Amino acid sequence: MEEKRITKENLIKLGSNWVNDGMNVYVNNGKKYTLMKLHEEDLKGFEEAPPLMSYKEIVFPKTEPILYYKKSQKEVEIIEPKIGGVKNIVIGAKPCDAKSISIMSKVFNWDYKDSFFNVRAEESVIIGMACKYNDEHCFCTSVGISPVSTDGSDLFLIPLANDNFGVRIISDKGKELISKYESYFTNGDSEESENVLSSIPIPEKKFNAENVKSWLDKNFESEFWNTTAEMCLGCSQCAFVCPVCHCFDIVDEDYSFTEGRRMKNWDACQNGLFTKHASGHNPRDKQPKRYRQRVSHKFKYYKDKFDEYLCTGCGRCSRGCPAGIDIGEIVERIDKLTN
Ligand code: SF4
Ligand code: SF4
Structure with missing residues (x-):
């Protein structure tokens, strides 16, 4: 090189x-x-x-x-x-x-x-x-x-x-x-x-991501999500600081009756309204369902679809979480459940 x-x-x-x-x-x-x-x-x-x-x-x-x-x-x-x-x-x-x-x-x-x-x-x-x-x-x-x-x-x-x-x-x-x-x-x-x-010291792996994915494959419904996510405030800090979270919302802004613009704005799956349908139904109506989505998107769905984890392990989301939630520690706990 x-x-x-x-x-x-x-x-x-x-x-x-x-x-x-x-x-x-x-x-x-x-x-x-x-x-x-x-x-x-x-x-x-x-x-x-x-x-x-x-x-x-x-x-x-x-x-x-x-x-x-x-x-x-x-x-x-x-x-x-x-x-x-x-x-x-x-x-x-x-x-x-x-x-x-x-x-x-x-x-x-x-x-x-x-x-x-x-x-x-x-x-x-x-x-x-x-x-x-x-x-x-x-x-x-x-x-x-x-x-x-x-x-x-x-x-x-x-x-x-x-x-x-x-x-x-x-x-x-x-x-x-x-x-x-x-x-x-x-x-x-x-x-x-x-x-x-x-x-430069290379840090030891904290968890086996393949084990985590295989647990997520089988545990969409699990008491784990209720106990893990009960502290989450739904503030979405974790998504906004994340280098790879990429959800957005589309909003039309009318300047007047005759002109306007269509905006694309950052959004996040931890927001309560993120999946609320026009009918009023919300398939992720409680915070544990939203937190399950955050972890599953990063360690299962993205891997299934693109053969890539949607996480670089930077730790930003955990350093800044006002509720002290640490995604690395949560995923490590999931890994331990598989042993
Ligand atoms: S930063 Fe913490 S409290 Fe805020 S949505 Fe993310 S996990 Fe929940
Ligand atoms: S540790 Fe992973 S989920 Fe958290 S901010 Fe960094 S890339 Fe995003």
């Missing part, structure tokens, strides 16, 4: 160049993926927790118009919104975030190819970074990722001594991004990078 080396100073300069070129550059500053201003942002995150929010908004905004309409007495005119047109670059993506676009791509290209997602995904370049952070909420290794995995990255950074980074070129997109800027790089030393990577 081709490898280069860059100083942190040059990496920040490179980011500034991309900003100058009109791209949206997001930098992991240790707290969030922040939109870079010229020469201003620092790059951290190697030893920090995943930022509070993932960067899924780049490909799946919180809210966006999917069409505008104008009505006259005889006709309705549909106006398509403009999508994309700006390259998005993420510098310092955690491996548990870097994989998110490829995971969501499966559902956004299943029975319908969602150009809102696809155009932005095509225009995004992900510069991943090895991760040395691990706390009680992390479980990336249980879902097939690791702190050193390059899945989903176009370039991959390895923090070296003295504010240097090894840069591995993973995809053609990554190669193309830096092709104009060779002077910022020197030759890489893959042995030095390999030494850093092999010094």
Whole structure:
């Protein structure tokens, strides 16, 4: 694999160049993926927790118009919104975030190819970074990722001594991004990078995801859900911070009697109204049914349909849950039920 080396100073300069070129550059500053201003942002995150929010908004905004309409007495005119047109670059993506676009791509290209997602995904370049952070909420290794995995990255950074980074070129997109800027790089030393990577502890798996799936296959109705989900407040924080939760609602907003727009807004299966039918019937009328859906979607339904878990083990949903619910711990308990 081709490898280069860059100083942190040059990496920040490179980011500034991309900003100058009109791209949206997001930098992991240790707290969030922040939109870079010229020469201003620092790059951290190697030893920090995943930022509070993932960067899924780049490909799946919180809210966006999917069409505008104008009505006259005889006709309705549909106006398509403009999508994309700006390259998005993420510098310092955690491996548990870097994989998110490829995971969501499966559902956004299943029975319908969602150009809102696809155009932005095509225009995004992900510069991943090895991760040395691990706390009680992390479980990336249980879902097939690791702190050193390059899945989903176009370039991959390895923090070296003295504010240097090894840069591995993973995809053609990554190669193309830096092709104009060779002077910022020197030759890489893959042995030095390999030494850093092999010094990063790989956390033990917390659960066997296949066992979890086989339990979910047989336990749609189980007392487990009542006892597990009784504390859940239905606030949906867990879905909004999740790098791969992707449910949305469609709402028409009339500006007047003659024109308006159709909006796509983030929604979540923990919301009480999420599955409420126009008839008033709600098939998931109680919180345990909604929590069962959350766990089953991630560890059974998505795996059945796309051969992929809908979870990267980043632990965000658990770190921020106001009720202290920890999905990793719940799934670990399910695994133990199978032994
Ligand atoms: S963040 Fe916690 S309380 Fe809120 S919906 Fe998710 S599991 Fe329930
Ligand atoms: S379910 Fe929780 S741990 Fe899994 S990817 Fe989403 S936020 Fe991260």
